[in-house]
Amino acid sequence: MFKRLLKYEVLKDGAFYDRDTYENIFHDPDSRLGKKLNTFIVICVILSVGVLIIETVQGLPYSWYLNLFFADALVSIIFLLEYLYRFLRSKSKLLFPFKAFNIIDLLSFAPFFLMFFFPALSGLAILKVLRLLRIMRLFEVSAHSPIALGFLKTIREYHKEYKAIFSIFMSLLIIISSFVYYVEFPVNPTFSSIPQSLWWGFVTMSTVGYGDMVPVTAIGKVFGVLLILLGPVLLAVISSITILVFMDVAESQKITDSKICRTCKTRNSEHANFCLNCGEQHFTDIISPEHIRTPLKGFMKKLFGR
Template sequence: MAMDSSRPLKERVYFLLDGSHRESWISFGTNLFIMALIVLNVATYIAGTVPWVSAQYGQLFDAFDVFCVSVFTVEYVLRVWSCTVNKRYSSPVRGRIRFMLSPYALIDLIAIFPFYLPIVLGEKGAERVLRIFRLFRLLKIARYSNSLTLITNVFRRKAEELLITVLVMSIWLVFVSSLMYYAERGAQPEVYSSIPAALWWGIVTLTTVGYGDVVPITPLGRALGAMIALLGIALFALPAGIIASGFAEELDRRRQGTQYCPHCGGEVDELTNRPPENHTDTETEAGTE
């Protein structure tokens, strides 16, 4: 279905760039094109770190980067210009400021900002340092991907439960690291020199990584280490269970045919493809806070 040409230009631009209107082939094609540019731009950046690839194709990669930044800049400007179509950003000045402070808009800005900074300041050395920020362009793809939107919605809906588990894990980590410090400091004063130093052992043990660079050697320390490792498996499995249940709930909602706003995860009215009146822009609120 083509986009309604009777709409004002600003509204057409807004819905053209909005990733939720996939029934319009023009909007879908535009979003697909930007997604492809993001992936290719990051791929060329990664390939450019290989010396022989950079020597042979460096100029081509630089020209492609200029093209990508130009497209991303036009996209960002158009988004800021057309955002007032959304009732949340209807104010010409304050609304646009709120939009520019939203997480996705900040990601868009970070994606292009490093390119212009050395040009404005004339600092060639800064260009090498800031090139790493080109990887942030990969985050832009979350705006256009249903899968990444699903992941974002899961973490947003389960934020409270995940925060509680992180708090419990942090308390447990400090507790077990303190126990191991007192059990091992006499035998290994250099390794377990303090409780903060013992935290490294606690992290690699509770997460079952086990680098082996810091290990208990006393009988008491080994007994504590064995119990802590077993308890750590159960404790650190809690976030995985919460996220898994969140995925199941989100997939169930999508099977029921409910559409969601790609910016905040709120339900969208299928008849108008607009967020309902009681829609809460959690993303914007998070960005402004």
């Protein structure tokens, strides 16, 4: 009984994390210490990327390069310790090194130690490039946030709509680019193949327009104008759906992301059994996301008949 009370007192304080639900403290969105540690990791990532950028500048004083080295060493040690902690806390230690994010983490700090203990490897460009993988840590930290999880869930829910838009985009691109190739090739050598024409079509639809390939026939120019007009329209549709996805996530999260204590009105994790603030077990009912009407669902119903 004492251990149980102690556990919920610890959770109430928010300094630690729910070991029954989360594998380590970095994954618990309700732990204050976990949030601070995640923020600290983000700062270390930004610092390490800044070091990688600044150290490429030529002509800096020697003291600068020395300070950059010590900063890189400190960040690499922090990443190593954090990696070892997550390894020790993992439930499946055999599979831990083979998970995608863990491979990225290892490759992000391992080059520093390889170059430190084996100076002959310092000239390898691949080791310096691998250090840039540290920026992927930002995705890892945000991957466990409720907003990110809700966004991915909503994307999966409407994957058919994204596939439909992508299919329309690719169909128009391939048909028009292929037609322009057959029209332009006899008089315009820059359209030497359909892949080259596809490159021109993609650049034109994206409204970038490098100017390396330009149609010279009247029909080619007409289709070029058509691609210029269609590109922003399709991009606008994709952007609108993506914005509505974020609105959908925000609307759903207000209701589904937390359990609200009936006693003190504190928001708790959906996995919580007891309130972090008062310790009571009285929560309001959680409404399923399927029963929530959001802007995205109304838009999708009008656009795709869902």
